[in-house]
Amino acid sequence: MSLRLHHSALCPSDIEASLRFYRDGLGMAVVMDQEFTGDWPTLFGARSRWLRSVFLGDPAAPDAGIVELVAFEGGAGAVSPVPPVPMIGFFLLSFMVDLPVVLARLAELDVEVESRIEVHGVEMVTVHDPDGVLVELIHSPG
DSSP, X not given: OOOOOOXXXXXXXXXXXXXXXXXXXXXXXXXXXXXXESOHHHHHOOSSSEEEEEEEEOTTOGGGXXXXXXXXXXXXXXXXXXXXXXXXXXXXXXXXXOHHHHHHHHHHTTOOOOEEEEXXXXXXXXXXXXXXXXXXXXXXXX
């Protein structure tokens, strides 16, 4: 049996703002944008049976992982506060990127770099998405 993570899902407060961040800023491509009706109240505890699902990834590398933006009709629960330190549970999304290219695009979107370090010659940066999700960017040229 082969086991691999298919996707991670986020419930943004503003799906268009999140699309600007992940698509326009990080450079991810929209690989699917569809609306679905299903028993989401049973499966997820959602407020309705309708959702919009946007898969973002790299069409040329489908095994590279997908970030899904989910918008439920009627919205999701309250926004979680951004923790000042790592906490048990969800921590961050991490991407291998051409850092100078991505940082230039994020600067055009007024996204500020939170921190920048170098470990064993590899530059790493953290930023927050529009809802405060911590995003780690690891330099991987080419």
